[in-house]
Amino acid sequence: MADPMRIRAALAGDETTVRVLMAHIMEPGTRKDAAGALIPAHFIQDVEASHKGKPVLKAMWSGAVSQNPFLSFKFKGAAKGDKVVVKWVDNKGDSRTDEATIA
Amino acid sequence: MKSTRRSALKATGAFATLVSLGLVTQSQAQAAVDRASFSVKTLDDALKAIGGTPANSDQVTVVSPDIAENGAVVPVGVTSKLPNTTDLYIIIEKNPTPFAAAFMIPAGTLPDVQTRVKMGQSTNVVAVVKADGKLFSATKETKVTLGGCGG
Numbered sequence: 707m708a709d710p711m712r713i714r715a716a717l718a719g720d721e722t723t724v725r726v727l728m729a730h731i732m733e734p735g736t737r738k739d740a741a742g743a744l745i746p747a748h749f750i751q752d753v754e755a756s757h758k759g760k761p762v763l764k765a766m767w768s769g770a771v772s773q774n775p776f777l778s779f780k781f782k783g784a785a786k787g788d789k790v791v792v793k794w795v796d797n798k799g800d801s802r803t804d805e806a807t808i809a
Numbered sequence: 810m811k812s813t814r815r816s817a818l819k820a821t822g823a824f825a826t827l828v829s830l831g832l833v834t835q836s837q838a839q840a841a842v843d844r845a846s847f848s849v850k851t852l853d854d855a856l857k858a859i860g861g862t863p864a865n866s867d868q869v870t871v872v873s874p875d876i877a878e879n880g881a882v883v884p885v886g887v888t889s890k891l892p893n894t895t896d897l898y899i900i901i902e903k904n905p906t907p908f909a910a911a912f913m914i915p916a917g918t919l920p921d922v923q924t925r926v927k928m929g930q931s932t933n934v935v936a937v938v939k940a941d942g943k944l945f946s947a948t949k950e951t952k953v954t955l956g957g958c959g960g
Contacts, residue, residue, distance in 0.1 A: 721919065734906075734927065736905050736906075751844070760915075761915055762915060762917065762918045763912060763913070763914065763915070763918055763922070764912070764913035764915075765910060765911065765912045765913070765922075766844070766847070766910065766911040766912075766913075767909070767910045767911075768847040768848075768906055768908055768909055768910065769906070769927075770901060770904055770906065770908075770909035770910070770926050770927050771909060771910055771924060771925070771926050771927070772881060772882045772883070772924075772925040772926055772927055773881065773882070775924060775925065776884075776923070776924055776925045777922070777923070777924050778886075778922065778923040778924070779912075779918065779919070779921065779922045779923075780918070780919040780921050781917055781918040781919060782917050782918075782919070783917050
């Protein structure tokens with residue numbers, strides 16, 4: 707199981723800014739190890755953030771996204787104390803879901 | 810059943826695995842692009858996968874540094890001032906696989922997304938935005954001192 711994500715969600719005016727830091731190696735599949743063999747790709751493919759069961763962002767990523775990916779986005783219509791849930795799935799089928807309370 | 814299919818696919822090489830897994834997971838991510846788009850090799854093919862040649866627009870902004878010291882971690886953001894923006898795409902022109910990320914923006918979410926990507930060398934960063942079904946883009950050059958794609 708992968709390490710938990712760090713999620714910060716802050717309400718300012720009517721906009722909620724969500725910042726997520728995921729723990730993942732994000733191996734693109736183009737790098738070679740010391741012996742010259744390709745290191746197999748292992749990266750997060752799908753990210754989905756939701757608020758009250760309603761999706762607020764969906765992302766599809768390639769291996770070009772950096773290791774331990776950072777993601778920031780903004781949405782409207784949330785209140786303080788609401789929960790934001792973020793889920794990712796990688797290309798090996800591993801997934802992780804974490805939530806944060808909007809401050 | 811799924812896991813045996815997956816392990817069987819692994820034997821056929823990384824590229825095939827990517828494409829096939831894309832087909833498996835495609836239904837989960839209901840998106841305008843499919844997983845195979847991420848393995849195209851050129852900017853033109855990436856644009857084709859998105860659905861055509863976008864028009865340049867000053868309403869679209871790429872946030873990317875002028876000079877990135879470490880190509881493994883380059884902060885890149887896309888913002889759009891166009892109404893009804895539904896999709897944001899980030900393309901790193903000179904990466905081995907230029908199509909880096911796609912974001913689907915439901916109503917109520919602002920078309921303003923930031924992340925961090927890898928860049929193999931100095932390159933143009935192309936942001937493509939879909940608004941009202943039309944494509945718009947903006948480009949910014951980022952110089953990379955140390956590449957982040959290995960190989």
